[in-house]
Amino acid sequence: MTKINCPSCGGEIPFRSSTSVFAVCPYCKSTVVRHDLDLELIGKMADLPEDMSPIQLMMSGRYKKKTFFVAGRIIVKYEDGYWNEWYLNFDDGSSGWLAEAGGDLAINFPVASGLKLEDRTIVKPGTNHKLDGKTFYVTDVKNMVCVGSEGELPFRGIEGRKSLNVDLSDRFGGFASIEFNEDDGVQAYVGEYVEFKDLNPKAFRVFHGWGRP
Amino acid sequence: MNTRSSRREKQIRPVVKSFNCPSCGATLNITAVGRTISVVCKSCRATLDATDPNFAILEHNAKMRTVKPAIPVGTRGTLGGKMWECIGFMQRGDSYGYRWHEYLLYNPYHGYRWLFEFDGHWTWFKRSYDLPDLSGTDVKYKGMSYKLFTKGSSEVFYVEGEFYWRVKAGDKSNVKDFVAPPYTISYEKSHDEEIWTHGQYLEPDRIKTAFKLKDNFFPEPVGIAPNQPSPHKQQAKEAFKYFFFAAVFIIGVHLFRSATALQKEVFRMNEVRVFPTRYGERKTLDDKVLRTETFEILKKKSNLQMQASANVNNSWIWIDPLLVNEETGKGIPMPVEVSYYYGYSGGERWSEGGHNKSRVIQNVPPGRYYLSIKTQVGGNVSRDVNYQLRLVQDVPVFSNLVISLILLLIYPIFKLMRRQSFEVQRWSTSDYSPYSED
Numbered sequence: 001m002t003k004i005n006c007p008s009c010g011g012e013i014p015f016r017s018s019t020s021v022f023a024v025c026p027y028c029k030s031t032v033v034r035h036d037l038d039l040e041l042i043g044k045m046a047d048l049p050e051d052m053s054p055i056q057l058m059m060s061g062r063y064k065k066k067t068f069f070v071a072g073r074i075i076v077k078y079e080d081g082y083w084n085e086w087y088l089n090f091d092d093g094s095s096g097w098l099a100e101a102g103g104d105l106a107i108n109f110p111v112a113s114g115l116k117l118e119d120r121t122i123v124k125p126g127t128n129h130k131l132d133g134k135t136f137y138v139t140d141v142k143n144m145v146c147v148g149s150e151g152e153l154p155f156r157g158i159e160g161r162k163s164l165n166v167d168l169s170d171r172f173g174g175f176a177s178i179e180f181n182e183d184d185g186v187q188a189y190v191g192e193y194v195e196f197k198d199l200n201p202k203a204f205r206v207f208h209g210w211g212r213p
Numbered sequence: 214m215n216t217r218s219s220r221r222e223k224q225i226r227p228v229v230k231s232f233n234c235p236s237c238g239a240t241l242n243i244t245a246v247g248r249t250i251s252v253v254c255k256s257c258r259a260t261l262d263a264t265d266p267n268f269a270i271l272e273h274n275a276k277m278r279t280v281k282p283a284i285p286v287g288t289r290g291t292l293g294g295k296m297w298e299c300i301g302f303m304q305r306g307d308s309y310g311y312r313w314h315e316y317l318l319y320n321p322y323h324g325y326r327w328l329f330e331f332d333g334h335w336t337w338f339k340r341s342y343d344l345p346d347l348s349g350t351d352v353k354y355k356g357m358s359y360k361l362f363t364k365g366s367s368e369v370f371y372v373e374g375e376f377y378w379r380v381k382a383g384d385k386s387n388v389k390d391f392v393a394p395p396y397t398i399s400y401e402k403s404h405d406e407e408i409w410t411h412g413q414y415l416e417p418d419r420i421k422t423a424f425k426l427k428d429n430f431f432p433e434p435v436g437i438a439p440n441q442p443s444p445h446k447q448q449a450k451e452a453f454k455y456f457f458f459a460a461v462f463i464i465g466v467h468l469f470r471s472a473t474a475l476q477k478e479v480f481r482m483n484e485v486r487v488f489p490t491r492y493g494e495r496k497t498l499d500d501k502v503l504r505t506e507t508f509e510i511l512k513k514k515s516n517l518q519m520q521a522s523a524n525v526n527n528s529w530i531w532i533d534p535l536l537v538n539e540e541t542g543k544g545i546p547m548p549v550e551v552s553y554y555y556g557y558s559g560g561e562r563w564s565e566g567g568h569n570k571s572r573v574i575q576n577v578p579p580g581r582y583y584l585s586i587k588t589q590v591g592g593n594v595s596r597d598v599n600y601q602l603r604l605v606q607d608v609p610v611f612s613n614l615v616i617s618l619i620l621l622l623i624y625p626i627f628k629l630m631r632r633q634s635f636e637v638q639r640w641s642t643s644d645y646s647p648y649s650e651d
Contacts, residue, residue, distance in 0.1 A: 051247020052229060052321045080378055081250040081264060102248060102377045103324020104340060125407070137344055139407065173342045193342035196322050211296040213322040 006030055007041045017071050017089040020152035024072075031149075031158060043158065048075060048148040053100055054196060054204045054213065055086050057151045061199035063107055067091045070098070072151030076144040078165070087153055095154065097189060098199075099177065106175040107199075108191030113178060115188065120180045123166045129178075132190040136168035136176045155184050234259065235268050244300050245319050249375040255286075260372070260381060277371055277382050280304045283330065283420075283430050284316050286374040290424035292337070295323055299424070301374035305367045317376060325377065328420065329412065334438035335420050336397060336412040345391075345398055345409060352391045352398055354411070359391035359398050361645045362439045390439060394639075397440040414440045437639045445632035452625035459621050467614045475515070475607035480508045480584070482602040487530065487588045505584040507539055508604075510577055515607040520571040523551040523600035528592030529566075530600055536574075539581040547574060551600070552592070573610055 002015040011027035021034050024045045032039040060069040072087035083101035090096065096109040111132045115123070123129065128137045144165045149157030161181070168176040176190045196204075197213045204213065230243040237257035243249050249263045251271060258274040282302040284290075289298045301317035313331035327338035346353035351360050369384040386403035395414035400407070417434055420426070482505060510517065523530045529552035535544040549572055555564035590598045640646035 049247060050230065052245055053247065054322050077264075082247060103245075103319070104342075105324075139344075169342065169344045171344050171346055175342070196324075207321045209296075210321055211291075 002037075004034070004037065004039050007032065007039050013039065015152055016069070017087075017095060017152055017154075018093070019089075019095050019154045020071065020087075021154060022149075022156045022158075023152040024150050024157075026150075031156075033156060042156070045148060045150070046159065048150060049082065051075075051082070051084070052207070053084055054201070054207065055084070055098065055100060056203075056205045059204045060202045063090075063194075063199060066094075068096070070151070071095075072149065072153045072157070074149045074153060074157040075147050076163075076165075077147045078142045078144045082147070087151065096191070098194075099175075104193065105196060105199075106177075106191055106193045108175060108177060108189035111188050111190045113186060113188035115178065115186045117180055117182070117186060119186070120164050123178060129168065129176075131168070131176050131178075131188055134170060134174060134190070136170050136174065136190075138166055139169050140167040141165070232268060234261065236261075236270050236273065243375055244298060245321070245375060245377065248377050249300075250378055251380050252375045253372050253380070255373065262379075263375065271379065272381055274372075274382050280314075280371040281430055282314065282316065282373065283426060283432060284328070284424050288424050288426075290420075292419070292423045295320055297326060299328075299374075301376045301380075302372070303369055303380070304371040305369050307365050307367050309365075312370065317374065327410065327412075328415075330432065331438065332436055333417060333432035333434035334441060335415045335417055336438075336440060337415050338399065338410045338412040341398065341409040341411040345400075354398055357393050357396070359393045359396070360647070361389065362392045362397075362640075362643045363388070363390045364644070392440045394440045394446075395442040412440065414438065414442055436642075437635065439639065439643070441639065443632055443635045443639075445628060445635050449625065449628040449632045452628040456621055456625045460618055463614060463617050463621070467609065467611075471609040474609045475511075475513075476609075477511070477606045478603060479510055479517075479606050480505070480602070480604035482584075484599050484601065485588075487590050487598045487600065503584075503586040503588075505586070507581050507583045509581055510579050510606060513579060513607065514576055516573050516575050516610065517577040518571055518573045518605045518608040519547050519549065520569065520603040520605065521549050521551055521600060522569045523598055525551055525553045525566075525568065525590075525592070525598060527554050527556075528552070528590060528594045528598065530598050531589040531591075532600060532602070533587040533589075534602065535585040535587075536577070537583055537585055538578070539583060541580075544585065545574060545577070547572060554592075573608065577606075 003012045004015065006013050006025040006028060008030040009025060009028035011025060013023050013025050013032060015023065015034060023032055025032065029045040030041055031043045031045050033042055055070060057070055060067060068088040068090045070086050071089045074085045075082055076085065083099065086098040086100065088096045088098055096107060099106045099108065113131060123138055123141065125138050125141060128135050142165055144163055146157055146159055146161035148159060164180040166178040174192050176188065178186065178188045180186055201213060229246045232241055234241055234254040234257060236254060236259040239254055239256040241252060241254060243252060243263060252261045252263050254261060258277050259270050260272040260274060261268040262271050284299045286299055286302050289296055297318035297320050299316050300319045303315045304312055305315060306312040313329065316328040318326040318328060329336040329338055343355060351358040365388060366385055367388050369382050372380050372382055384403065386401050389400040391398045397412040399410045399412060421431055521532050529550055531550050533548040535546050537544040549570045551568065551570045552566040553568055554566055637648045640648050
């Protein structure tokens with residue numbers, strides 16, 4: 001883990017993941033971009049909208065015999081609400097995402113898609129696409145905008161970052177998503193829907209009176 | 214409920230977000246903070262935008278006719294070992310006048326579930342993550358086939374509570390329900406979103422117990438629900454299972470009987486000639502009585518089979534032996550008729566009857582016996598008729614086996630019919646009934 005002092009308040013900003021390029025200062029909410037050991041101050045993060053997610057930064061868990069911790073989060077807004085994308089760092093150095101929307105959780109990992117930005121028009125609901133050797137059906141296409149982030153991220157999770165998001169499903173509980181972003185290009189993710197308790201969560205947010213996960 | 218326990222209730226129910234309705238000023242709570250998109254004010258029924266810091270009014274619903282939910286919004290209950298709070302309630306319906314109720318349940322760790330109630334029947338719904346296979350006439354989901362039950366449009370008539378989408382009275386969507394009792398798969402399309410949910414029938418009492426509901430507003434189940442498990446299905450299955458075991462047992466007993474039966478010939482009479490009887494001939498019946506030699510039937514209470522055969526051709530013979538006990542003088546009549554007819558008519562050969570006939574009498578006491586035989590022949594008799602008679606003690610009787618099996622089948626078949634009529638009734642409300650005439 002690398003700790004670099006915040007250029008704004010001097011507090012230590014931990015970079016636990018080697019793939020992270022962006023972080024939000026846990027003390028003063030300054031947003032910084034990492035250039036090796038130097039941090040570039042790019043702005044300030046507004047207060048995040050409250051939510052009732054049991055997931056929080058530094059929560060750890062286990063998925064397919066690999067231990068992970070939650071390194072960061074991006075909150076995105078679309079026409080009909082919000083959802084969370086939690087940035088997971090695994091003990092073998094790999095990373096993934098835990099998408100949390102409307103109480104549903106899906107864990108997913110980056111894969112090569114061969115898609116270009118121009119392909120955004122062909123990825124329509126009902127069409128199917130091969131990702132990671134499996135056939136997925138597009139269930140949902142929506143415009144989303146980042147409304148906030150926390151922790152560390154592999155891209156600039158700044159407010160106003162706009163993307164086109166495509167959700168896909170298969171017949172076996174599989175989940176995939178494709179993100180089209182002007183600056184960061186096209187990134188596809190493949191994974192599956194999961195139940196919170198199946199992630200073996202530790203240090204999650206406790207809600208009193210709601211039983212155990 | 215006393216004050217103490219109600220205080221405790223309040224303590225374990227932390228209100229996560231509280232605000233005032235911008236329309237009427239009433240204090241409102243949001244439970245699923247960050248997930249709830251719209252809230253309906255419990256006092257003025259205005260729909261508010263939960264994602265807006267000022268809770269902008271999306272719609273005034275003052276004219277919305279109030280519907281009382283069986284599970285009041287805010288009630289918590291434990292189902293399947295998990296705690297759920299009912300946070301939203303909707304009444305929806307279709308153009309035929311059917312009305313059903315949907316309860317949105319929430320737990321921060323487990324997300325959302327739905328309870329669906331129609332005519333007092335409840336179904337537990339969870340969003341389906343696997344896309345069903347729609348390539349055939351039935352929907353396939355996780356290796357099971359679901360049959361289409363209803364298809365149509367539905368409209369929201371009443372809303373209460375908070376929802377993770379923009380809820381609106383008057384919202385229309387297209388719905389399709391597929392069933393494989395106790396399961397059901399529901400498809401819903403509204404705007405540009407398609408949602409599949411998977412449901413399972415729940416006994417009404419489980420809902421009542423889970424949410425500690427009183428009888429007053431709890432609907433009594435009426436009729437048969439599309440995905441209600443048939444009580445007869447299992448019973449019919451079991452009845453056939455027991456039939457199978459009983460049949461195996463009875464066949465076993467029969468085989469054992471066949472293998473161990475004495476089948477001992479106690480009497481035999483070959484080539485007895487009978488002369489044709491003519492009408493008008495003055496002969497008494499006594500003239501034709503034949504008394505046989507005596508024979509012995511062993512000291513075992515068993516059956517006795519008489520086997521008769523005769524060379525009848527387009528004729529008949531009536532053999533009427535009386536099995537007489539020499540000591541008591543008591544006789545048991547054992548009449549048989551052997552007849553055989555054949556011919557050629559309408560371009561086809563036909564035949565009727567046969568040359569052999571047998572009959573069995575039960576429980577013949579041991580002793581010394583003889584036969585006193587009367588005979589009569591008729592039909593196209595041009596020559597004498599010869600017949601043979603054999604008496605065999607202790608024979609296995611195949612018809613006993615057949616009769617037992619038929620009797621045993623009555624109950625399973627009755628159960629099968631009950632099952633069938635249950636299914637016919639279930640599908641009577643569907644346009645896609647596999648039992649309908651057309």
